[in-house]
Amino acid sequence: MVGVVAYYKGPSIIKEIIYGVGIGLMAGGLWKMHHWNYQRKTKEFYELLDRGDITVVIQED
Template sequence: MGAAQKIGHAAYQGPSVVKEIMIGITLGLMAGGLWKMHHWNNQKRSREFYNMLDKGLISVVVEDE
């Protein structure tokens, strides 16, 4: 067996289940975090809108000219 065969055999070890699980968990947490930030941003915008509406700063009624 030559040196090239030993190097070729050592290069491929197959999938690492633990590594793939950790990558999956990491990607899932990142995607979940982005979704949660999006949700919080929508909540903030809605809360600001209704606060302005309650204070009379804005109106949803179209004024006639």
């Protein structure tokens, strides 16, 4: 019977780089989607303000 010898070879540099790039791209994509959503909300706000549908003036009693 042949014995199985398990030993630790160390980290695979290529795998680590690929994992890092993948995680970085996913995080960057999420940040970019957040930024686009914030831009859309800001643009809608200013469009409503320009049309006169909303106002930012506080009414005094």
